[in-house]
Amino acid sequence: MPPLDRLRFRPPRGVQADAALGLGALALLGIAEGQRLSAGEGSMPSRIASWVLIVAVCGSLLFRRRYPVAVGWFTALATGGYYVLSPIDGPLVVVPIVALYAIAAQGRLRAAVAMAAAMVIGVSAGTLVGDSDVTGTAVFMLSGWLVAVVALGSVRHGRVAYAEEEARLRATEERLRIARELHDVIGHNISMINVQAGAALHRLKKDPTQAEEALGAIKAGSKEALRELRATLGVLRQVDEEAPTAPAPGLARAAELVASAKPAGIEVRISRTGTERPLPAPVDLAAYRIMQESLTNAAKHSDVRQVTVLLAYEDKELILAVEDDGRGAAVQPAHASGGSGIAGMAGRARALGGELVAGPRPEGGFAVRARLPYGNTGEPMERSEG
Known part of the structure; x- marks a missing residue:
């Protein structure tokens, strides 16, 4: 026995629906014209002309999707000619x-009106010349x-246009999200590899031991970058692969960021205040990526x-501050466009209903401060210090 979904009736669509409608109208008109023939009404030339118009009007439906306006005007004029020739009030x-309806549904409102x-003027003219079958x-x-x-066609066009625009916006947001995620996944490790490669070249002759340590860090960083890239691309492909064994990016992996910065000669100290708690996954990921990008910069x-x-664990939000002792120069402003750098960090904070402030510190260095609510409470405007 075939499955129930195969037995379920599916109405025809597209050109098949137009053909079905044309054949249905042709069959009904054939019955009406048959009654006219049996009653002996009308002359033979008028009957032939009526049938020519019937076949032409019904057949033109097959072209209404390609030439909607031309088909519309043809069917209106030919139908008017049919009712002038035939005494039968057919469908x-x-x-x-x-x-x-097809013209209006394609957004050609002027042509539809x-x-x-x-059509109304034509029928009204028939009433004025004394056609008793047509009344006011x-x-x-x-x-x-x-x-x-x-009106229905215009509403249909509006709904389709809205759905297409919404799909375009979703696709744009998804592209930006993917670009930001790839930047955060790869950018940190690649930047660390670049710094460590420079340090290895500098120390190769003076201190081979430290150069070997930097090369080992490069190997570990490149391996981690490759692993994260494969995991990200695997999600994008939506392939049926085994779940990754490494923990998802989050503050639980903050020690890895500290370790990756050490070969670059950067000492990272993490302090926590408040009562630590399990963070929602979006907040945990955003905090990790902001910390990662700050260390990369x-x-x-x-x-x-x-x-x-x-890391300040407050009642309703997480406060993250990253401060360094550098000059704080040549950094990307928080209001810059694009999906990477400080602009990408600010976008992550805004997506959670929080905010991100970035700028040079009065005492020197650079600071990034983010407020990440545990629950979405809105999207305040982004602002920048300095």
Whole structure:
């Protein structure tokens, strides 16, 4: 027995739906024209002309998606000609109404309004010349139907446009998030490797032992960068791989950041205040990345020798401060554009409803201070010191 989802009826879509609608209208009109033939109404030329118009109008539905305006006007004019030739009040008017909806649904409001107005004017002209089958009430009802069809088509177009714009915004945000994550994952290790490679070259002849230690740190850093890159790309590919055995980036791995900065000649001290608690995953990741980026920026300046990291666990938020003793020069301002550097750190803080302040310290050096709420409480404006 086939599965239930195969037995479930699926209505036709696209060109198949247009073909089904055209064939349905053609079948109903065939019944009506058959009654006309059996009653002996109308001359043979008028019958042939009526059938030509019926087939042309129904067949034109197959092209309404490619040429919506042209098909709309053709069906309206041909349908008007059919009702002039045939005394049968058949359902052919459904076809131009469908074409009218298609025009409005594609956002061509002016063309839809013009076509609806022409249809109302044409029917009204038929009433004025004395067609007893068309009354003022029928004209009024037709006008209401046409207005409703145009309105529904416009609403459909608005919903589709909104959904497309929302999808574009989500795609843009996702690209920025991926770029920021890749920068944070790779940038820190690559910067440390660069600093340690320079130190190894400098010490190679004077102190081979320290050069060997720097080369070992380069090997460990490159291995870690490769591991994190593979893990990130694995998530992006959404492949069915085994879960990574290493802990997720968070403050529990802060000791690794301290160890990676040591070969660069930077001493990192971490102090904690308040009662430590398990942090929400987004807060934990943001704190780790901000600390990582701050140490990366410090490593780029040879005059930095000491970095102090303060973690303050407050009732509703985590306060993170990273201060160094360098000159605090040649850094990226917090309001700079892009998804990396201090701008990327500020973006992480804002995403959690917090804020990030970065700038030179009055006593020298550079400071980064972030406020990371445990729960989203809004998105205050970013500000910069100095």
